[in-house]
Amino acid sequence: MKSFWKKLWSQPDSKWLLGIPIGGFLFLAAGAAALATFNFSLHATNTNEFCVGCHIGMDTVVEEYRVSKHYSNEYGIVATCADCHVPQDFIGKMKTKISSGIKDVYKKYWVKDINLANFDQEHRLRLARHVWEAMDKQGSKTCQSCHNPEKWNLQAQPGRARNNHNPEMWAEKGVSCVDCHTGVAHKKPFR
Numbered sequence: 001m002k003s004f005w006k007k008l009w010s011q012p013d014s015k016w017l018l019g020i021p022i023g024g025f026l027f028l029a030a031g032a033a034a035l036a037t038f039n040f041s042l043h044a045t046n047t048n049e050f051c052v053g054c055h056i057g058m059d060t061v062v063e064e065y066r067v068s069k070h071y072s073n074e075y076g077i078v079a080t081c082a083d084c085h086v087p088q089d090f091i092g093k094m095k096t097k098i099s100s101g102i103k104d105v106y107k108k109y110w111v112k113d114i115n116l117a118n119f120d121q122e123h124r125l126r127l128a129r130h131v132w133e134a135m136d137k138q139g140s141k142t143c144q145s146c147h148n149p150e151k152w153n154l155q156a157q158p159g160r161a162r163n164n165h166n167p168e169m170w171a172e173k174g175v176s177c178v179d180c181h182t183g184v185a186h187k188k189p190f191r
């Protein structure tokens, strides 16, 4: 047995193998496979199918989203669940996936406290507050992957929007998109 492991890491005799130990090849192959799996999982858990599969039947956010302008509009641009709820930067993405991933699976399959009958009255506001808090922390950055305030044509916006779309004023007041815009993809919760 010992000689097997030794052989794995010793230089091969044949020069066709470039003197690289077999173990080196195996090590690289395992690394590449792990990386591919990791990338695949990151991608697969960002699709609407993934989110919808769990939320439909438990609450009503999916149905509300599907009649919102962020799902169906004249431009054919679809904002996915993850576009708004999962940060794009690597650290933010990993944090969101790990923390809410563990909690959501636990709540869905063990606690099972949310259902269609009690969602609106007993859970929506609590969960919405959780989202607002997370959005405040990241300055509603996920919204800005599509709505970039630096590229806004303010003149084309109605007066009420123009007067309020002032990032300097937002910084002074400590507000971001979701402080003024609620219910953009789901029924508006009462605050």
Ligand code: HEC
Pocket: 045, 046, 047, 050, 051, 052, 054, 055, 081, 082, 085, 086, 100, 103, 104, 105, 107, 108, 114, 127, 128, 130, 131
């Ligand atoms: C395993 C099932 C499951 C999957 C998959 C899932 N969710 Fe959830 N989600 C839940 C449960 C359960 C809750 C309620 C958590 C609670 O009560 O605190 C929840 C809560 C939420 C909330 C409310 C705020 C919060 O942080 O708790 C948001 C937003 C959310 N999910 C978005 C998503 C998005 C986006 C996806 C896809 C990337 C997704 N969910 C995939 C089960 C799931």
Ligand code: HEC
Pocket: 069, 070, 072, 073, 074, 075, 077, 078, 079, 080, 083, 084, 140, 142, 143, 144, 145, 146, 147, 177, 178, 181, 184
């Ligand atoms: C994937 C791109 C995308 C993302 C992400 C996105 N939006 Fe939008 N949003 C759009 C498009 C496209 C429209 C235009 C829909 C229309 O007018 O028909 C729109 C319209 C709007 C409107 C006006 C229509 C309405 O529903 O009131 C508001 C307000 C808005 N978005 C706010 C937000 C906020 C807040 C966020 C973050 C929570 C966000 N958007 C994230 C693409 C996006």
Ligand code: HEC
Pocket: 140, 143, 144, 147, 149, 156, 157, 158, 160, 161, 162, 164, 165, 170, 175, 176, 177, 178, 179, 180, 181
């Ligand atoms: C200080 C409050 C405030 C903040 C912060 C704010 N908005 Fe608005 N926004 C408004 C108001 C008010 C309107 C006009 C709504 C109306 O007339 O119904 C508006 C309108 C809009 C519209 C529709 C514009 C149109 O042409 O009709 C979009 C899209 C929008 N906001 C996106 C955003 C996004 C994305 C952010 C963050 C980057 C943001 N807003 C931050 C107050 C705000």
Ligand code: HEC
Pocket: 048, 051, 052, 055, 059, 061, 062, 065, 070, 079, 080, 081, 082, 083, 084, 085, 124, 127, 128, 131, 132, 178, 181, 182, 183, 184, 185, 186, 187, 188, 189
């Ligand atoms: C355009 C951005 C946007 C999209 C797309 C979006 N959400 Fe949300 N979501 C929000 C915001 C902002 C809130 C905070 C409450 C509010 O203002 O409506 C929220 C709240 C929630 C909540 C808490 C309960 C509630 O009603 O407030 C859940 C659960 C949720 N979203 C899940 C999802 C799922 C699942 C999808 C895809 C089917 C999705 N969201 C798509 C922006 C979005």
